[in-house]
Amino acid sequence: MSDNNEIKIFAGSSGKKFADKICEYLKIKPGKSEVINFTEGNIMVKSKETVRDKDVYLVQSIGLEPNNEFTEILFWMDAFKRASAQSVTAIIPFFSYAQGDKKDEPRVSIRGRVCAESIELAGADRVITMDLHSPQIQGFFKNPVDHLYAMPILCEYFMKNYDLSNTVVVSPDAGFAKEARRYSAYLNRPVAIGDKRRLYHNESAEILEIIGDVRDRDALIFDDFSISGGTLVDLARGLKERGARRIFAGLSHILLNDSGVERIENSPIEELVSTDSVNNKVITDSRKIKLVSVAPLFAETIYRVHNGISVSSLFKGVPKKVLKSSNI
Template structure:
């Protein structure tokens, strides 16, 4: 826990309470008093129950498993704080779901990430802190500062404490994620293999056509930014097994699986799925194949540094020693 700073005001949206409480525990701060009411007709009502006049406030709410309601709620939070005379309002969005809509890649479609960025700015956001955007270019959709944190260092430190490191290969499910897979490999000093994936529509089904790299007799770690259905991970796992791979784990920045995806993973050759708590996912609770690593301390560290007018850049590539110690402890070391 850092030295408590009473001037740091952290509030939580409906699906961000658990994450915000972990941040507060790290910062030695109290969670801001507020309430959210969801009326039976679908309307959302926000009430801030303490003064925030001239305060720098931070509100935690992922745009995750209920993206449309969460986005609208986040906009109402921004507006509420601005109307309550907060000095600045920072939106902490551990998972920015609409970042997938980052381009117009076919006629007559919306660039959804840009629409969301415009809405957040118009509603009053002064800054955004997020993690593992589907495409880093989404930062450029905002005219306000965006701190794009990475789960990679946290996940890599956690993986170092596992018993799968010997003879391990990092596997990218497609060429598009190969650059990030290489960063995993460089951090852990491991080789890389790359899958050749094709997707023909928006039905969340992709197909793995080929694998570049040698995995015979090796342990494999499939890495990706998120998974919605688990289909790509499972296809890659089956191909790895066909190529002679031994143990297979998957590592994700965000986990968006629901019942069907969790069931498919449980029936697949994947031994373990390691992901962050960027989204509070009830569908993986109690599932033995799933392990969760908290990135709330990483966000808390970013908030502390921003609040103290310190640099955040070192968090993009290294893990503070306190977080390393906590990760070692969680791995039983």
């Protein structure tokens, strides 16, 4: 860093491991902080060192406990602003409420917009996040948003560990098709698309058809996240029925619950690779799930933002030093 005394990395309750990895990459010590959970459910946050005139970065995913984690971010933003921090940046590796990006039926909230506005009103000068469920969520913020992509990290992992010469990239549905084409362009492989139908507000969907040639090819499924694993497993079975050979999957964020991990373990998927954007303890003992770290990618972004260096090149490719630190 240009001046390590001017930057402070703090962690919320869901961001401690991620923040430690960021600090390791930047060769600085994490800020001392405390989160107190009272018996009636209230949360209190406190910086245990001065942040006056410092550039402060708060690391906290909105993931497995989204309501508590979101509320905690608001309190941290307010605490740092009231402590006279020069700037406050919210590092949100996974922004759960990005799923609520539109009013697609009567009498519902656009939850993503409410969360974005609240984070800024609480004091965030900037947000750094990754693979929003809907990219237009960036427009819900008035202040700068650095929207990173897991794609290069995931692609580099598969390129290093597997022969992809006879592989097809598969999108689980039409909604992810544009992103799947970005993966296919990076890997220089063709695309197939699953035709998925979701009838209710639950985590189950029905795979109706697969558009594209998958017979006698390895299949590489990409998606932004999964909770139940149902879509991934159903798609994998559909691919097998249509003559696909080996099947792999890559996720930007892994929110799998216990039953989801069990589904993956018993599925045709040989390996599921995701990032550490969410601290998900239920995947620890899985023999099929592997994590690659995007903390170095966030650390490099922080370094560039802090020193006034463009971050746009990170959207297309990742520096070798980042890949080396990402467990690839």
